[in-house]
Amino acid sequence: MIIEHESLEQSGLTRYIPPKGDFEGFRDVEHYKEKVKEWGLSSAKEAKREFLFKERNYQRVVTIKGYETYGKTEEFNTLVIEFQDGNLSCIHPAYLKEMQQSSFGKESMLEVTVKEPVKLETPDTEVTVTTDSKETQPTPKKAKTTKPKKEKEPKIELPAEKVHFTATVKQFAMTYNPFNEENDEVVILENVQIVQEPPLELGFAWCSHSKTLKKFELVAGDLLEFDGKVAKKKLPKGKDVPEEFIVEVPVPYKVNNPSKIAKQN
The missing domain is CATH 2.40.50 (OB fold (Dihydrolipoamide Acetyltransferase, E2P))
Structure with a gap:
């Protein structure tokens, strides 16, 4: 763990993302254990209380104060964490979990590079060389057969309420x-x-x-x-x-x- 005064010195380097307003707290210890296990942050009998918040050149100690819910059916969570200086910030559970790994910072598992596929242009005609003559003649490209499109099933409008x-x-x-x-x-x-x-x-x-x-x-x-x-x-x-x-x-x-x-x- 980091020494507390060293952690507090890094507060000016941290970019906080405060919660938008009221957020969900934990009803009791059992509720806390249930949620941190669901997020994959602690499965021990005594649920972990302190976690590391890491950047490339420093790390700080944080605790989980609660969570926000989002999504059409409110099934996704964003954690609300508290730093030792009292500041609150939001973070995705998977990202906080990744920060607990010793390899964090070397290569983030959440960074995915998407490359555009390279399209190779093909000519409409092919050139064929015969042994009888030096002349070339174009060979027409075979026509593509169009498959009939499947009829789409009507989209079901799901109710947002219970x-x-x-x-x-x-x-x-x-x-x-x-x-x-x-x-x-x-x-x-x-x-x-x-x-x-x-x-x-x-x-x-x-x-x-x-x-x-x-x-x-x-x-x-x-x-x-x-x-x-x-x-x-x-x-x-x-x-x-x-x-x-x-x-x-x-x-x-x-x-x-x-x-x-x-x-x-």
């Missing part, structure tokens, strides 16, 4: 979580329908197998009713998961924060 759903439990699955670098268990739902006039059929969707859902001891075939928000987010594949947790169908939607859950008999 709505009421009915769905059937299809199976359980595993999806890779890049924040904690582990597989998380999720529930795959089929026959997902938003209850409205007229009803909106979504087909397949997935949601986290949270503590709330585990209380219902779900099995495949269970009929559910619940409230929640839905987003267009394809199910990420898990890494090295058992066969029974592999999903064979595309799952394009995610249900966030299901509540008022009722299991029908």
Whole structure:
């Protein structure tokens, strides 16, 4: 760790990005442990409290004061960190996690160089030389066959607010979580329908197998009713998961924060 007075001397070199306004704090110690584990910053029994904020030529000690939420369904987080001089600043969880590595600063994993592909121009005709004559004659280029375009499926307008759903439990699955670098268990739902006039059929969707859902001891075939928000987010594949947790169908939607859950008999 850095000596405190040395860290404070670097405060003038740091570019702060203060939170826009009010941000989410931690309800208690358990809530803090749950969130830092979700972000991949600490999985120990005693959750880590101090972290290093690094630049190329210095580093400082920070603590996490809370987080902001963003995205259409508010499923993404930006951390609010506090420096030893009392200044607050925002930072992405993955970037703070990267700063904890000893190799940080040599080559950032978050910097990706995108190169434009080189286009090679080809002539419309090819020149063929015959053995009988020195003259050349152009060979016309073969005409390209145009494949018929597939008809696009009508785009579904998803509601931004919380709505009421009915769905059937299809199976359980595993999806890779890049924040904690582990597989998380999720529930795959089929026959997902938003209850409205007229009803909106979504087909397949997935949601986290949270503590709330585990209380219902779900099995495949269970009929559910619940409230929640839905987003267009394809199910990420898990890494090295058992066969029974592999999903064979595309799952394009995610249900966030299901509540008022009722299991029908």
